[in-house]
Amino acid sequence: MLGTTSASAHPHVFIDYAVTVIFDGQKPSAVHFLWVFDTMYSSMLFRDFTSHPTGQLTASDVLNLRTKAFEDTADFNYFTDLAVNGTDIKIKKVTDFNARIDRGHISYAFTVPIPDSAPAGSGTLEVASFDHEFYISFQLIKGAPIGVKGGDKLGVACKPKTVTKDTSFFGPIDAIVVACNYGKAG
Amino acid sequence: MAVLAVVLALMAGWAAPVRAGDPLTGRSAPAETGAGPGLPFGNGAMMRLVDAQRRLNDAISTAFHDVRDRGSLGAILLILGLAFLYGVLHALGPGHGKAVVASYFVANRARWTHGVVMGSLISLIQGAGAVVMVGVLAIVLQWRQFDVLDRATLVEFVSYGLIAVLGLVMFYRAVTGKGHDHGLGGGHDEGHVHGHEHDHHGHAAHVHARVPDHGAEVVLARPAEMGTIVLGASPARATPAYAPVSQLKLDARLIVAAGLTPCASAIIVLLFALANQAFGVGIAAVAALSIGMAVTVSAIGVLSVLGRHTLLRVLDTVGMQSHRFEQALAIIGSVLIVAASALLMMAAWVRL
Numbered sequence: 001m002l003g004t005t006s007a008s009a010h011p012h013v014f015i016d017y018a019v020t021v022i023f024d025g026q027k028p029s030a031v032h033f034l035w036v037f038d039t040m041y042s043s044m045l046f047r048d049f050t051s052h053p054t055g056q057l058t059a060s061d062v063l064n065l066r067t068k069a070f071e072d073t074a075d076f077n078y079f080t081d082l083a084v085n086g087t088d089i090k091i092k093k094v095t096d097f098n099a100r101i102d103r104g105h106i107s108y109a110f111t112v113p114i115p116d117s118a119p120a121g122s123g124t125l126e127v128a129s130f131d132h133e134f135y136i137s138f139q140l141i142k143g144a145p146i147g148v149k150g151g152d153k154l155g156v157a158c159k160p161k162t163v164t165k166d167t168s169f170f171g172p173i174d175a176i177v178v179a180c181n182y183g184k185a186g
Numbered sequence: 187m188a189v190l191a192v193v194l195a196l197m198a199g200w201a202a203p204v205r206a207g208d209p210l211t212g213r214s215a216p217a218e219t220g221a222g223p224g225l226p227f228g229n230g231a232m233m234r235l236v237d238a239q240r241r242l243n244d245a246i247s248t249a250f251h252d253v254r255d256r257g258s259l260g261a262i263l264l265i266l267g268l269a270f271l272y273g274v275l276h277a278l279g280p281g282h283g284k285a286v287v288a289s290y291f292v293a294n295r296a297r298w299t300h301g302v303v304m305g306s307l308i309s310l311i312q313g314a315g316a317v318v319m320v321g322v323l324a325i326v327l328q329w330r331q332f333d334v335l336d337r338a339t340l341v342e343f344v345s346y347g348l349i350a351v352l353g354l355v356m357f358y359r360a361v362t363g364k365g366h367d368h369g370l371g372g373g374h375d376e377g378h379v380h381g382h383e384h385d386h387h388g389h390a391a392h393v394h395a396r397v398p399d400h401g402a403e404v405v406l407a408r409p410a411e412m413g414t415i416v417l418g419a420s421p422a423r424a425t426p427a428y429a430p431v432s433q434l435k436l437d438a439r440l441i442v443a444a445g446l447t448p449c450a451s452a453i454i455v456l457l458f459a460l461a462n463q464a465f466g467v468g469i470a471a472v473a474a475l476s477i478g479m480a481v482t483v484s485a486i487g488v489l490s491v492l493g494r495h496t497l498l499r500v501l502d503t504v505g506m507q508s509h510r511f512e513q514a515l516a517i518i519g520s521v522l523i524v525a526a527s528a529l530l531m532m533a534a535w536v537r538l
Contacts, residue, residue: 011279012450014240038240039247040458044331047461104247137236173232 011137014038017129018141019178021158022111023151026120028182031082031127032096032149035108036141042106045069050101057101065099070108078110079136081165081177082127084118122154122183126161130175133168139176146178156182235275242272246471247458254462262467269455269471273478276451277309284486285526286349286444290437291490293356293519295512301487304441306480311445313476315341316452317469324460331457338448346531348443353523355436360516451475 020032037045046052049069050061057065073079074091082089096111118125129138140146140160148156158180165175246268252261277284287305323329323337358364452472459468494515498508 011236011239012454014243038243040243040454043458043461044335044454048330048332104251137240139237139240174230 011131011134013041013136015129015136015138016141017138018145018147019127019129020147020149021125021127021156021178021180022149023154023156023182025150026154026183027118027123028084028114028125028151028180029118030095030111030113031080032111032147033080033109033129034141035129035138037106037108039104042101042104045106046101057099057106062097062099065106065108066097070097070099070110076131078112079129079131079138080112080127081130082112082114082125084114084125085123089115123181125158125180125182126163126177127180128165128175128177130165130177132166134173140178148180151182154182156180232279235278239272239275239279242268242275246272246455250458250462250464250467253464253467262470265467265471266474269474270478272451273309273475273480274482275478276475277479277482284483286440286523287483287487288490289519289522289526290440291487291519292494292522293360293516295494296491298488298491301489301491302484304437305482305484305487307441308444309476309480309483311442312447312449312479313452313472315446316449316456316472319448320453320456320460324457325465331461334457335450335453338450338453341446341448343531343535345443345446345448346527348446349440349527350524350531352436352440352443353520353527356440356520357517357524359436360513360520363513449475449479 015038016036018034021028022030022032024030045065049064050057053061077091078094080091082091091112094110094112096109098109100107100109114125131138146158146160148158158178160176161179162174163177164172166172246265249261249265249268252258253265287301287308290304291301319337319341320334323334324331329337452475455471455475456465456468459465459471498511501508501511
């Protein structure tokens, strides 16, 4: 039961996120994420990595955020737990990064390509944003956090599912992931 | 008995690495994962706890904007109330000195009030430390906000190191029987009985005698190596000035070392307050946050005190002479402190 004297009585950062699973033909090809940071952390990102614009972030601000902040999450697999047919996917790159600010909340949008090895025709996919060290709490955005693009003829069904995930220190905790079936009854 | 206690303590197992720096902007690779000791309560409860913190975090942010935009007194008072609640809930999650407090009171006989004192001091020092860190680094030295947060890693490393060293001192004292395990200035509390026939964990020259007319015990002498004679009644419900100065110094240093571990949430709140030209309100908010954390951490201390006391009384009740287990508890508690802090120190080292 004993916790620790870590600086991080977890969590310290709160991110609401949304997922769009993208299909190309007969198989999933990518997952698009939207991360919306809490106001306090957004303020820190804004102060340290942007030109403090009064309006929307500039292209230079977006580049700063991507190269000086976001890219460091690569060491943590971009906080992405992605599995296709039960096989975990190690993410080597992300594409289409963008950042915006809206009513004090900075958001990141980016796309994670799925390797060509994903099975065509039918299979399962499970994806979530999750920090195994629990410094960050990720939670699906309220409303409509899950989208599907393409795969109209595959009978894709994606829905939230509660699973147990391991954390580095705190043992297993419950987390809600996005679980998809395609090419078979959902 | 000592060997068994050490083996049991090591078998308890401990998880290791916790990210010390900020993962969204840090440069270090994560340490290896490993199963930890588990959360203190069900996963569903943890999710609700985190959700409550999320909502409080949002509400505090909105109130700070109100302070910035309208200088609203109502918003300031709301911040204080919310920060207090946030502190209570935040400290319920893993971290914040609970291991030190709980382990300490496993190892040491103490009164429940000592649990409150220790938990409160640790939390308040953590809050004060956050204010000093942000004040010096962000305001005086004009550091970037993430650099201030990242600097907590170094302080964390030092803090864990100090706790580990102090834990080793506690372990040495427990194994050798040097010094008495009263802790925090006392310990002759209810249920504390020094029978004069028992193996009093190494204090060979330590003599007690029962005073028949009021059932209290009189301490007649300390171990010869301490060179001190103490005369005085120690009624069962009083706390005599018995603890050696070395024990009090160890307790104080442990409190300070645990308090040095910076609270990232407090730092983030202060940086946000600074960004909204409300640093004074931020200080007040962190004070309220620290008081909230103190409530939780103190409760853990009190529960640990009561738990230890109950365990020993149960052992007495079944005729197992609880005093024989006191040394084991002292060893176990100190081993837990050393193990937890050493592993976290290594994890912080990876991120320096």
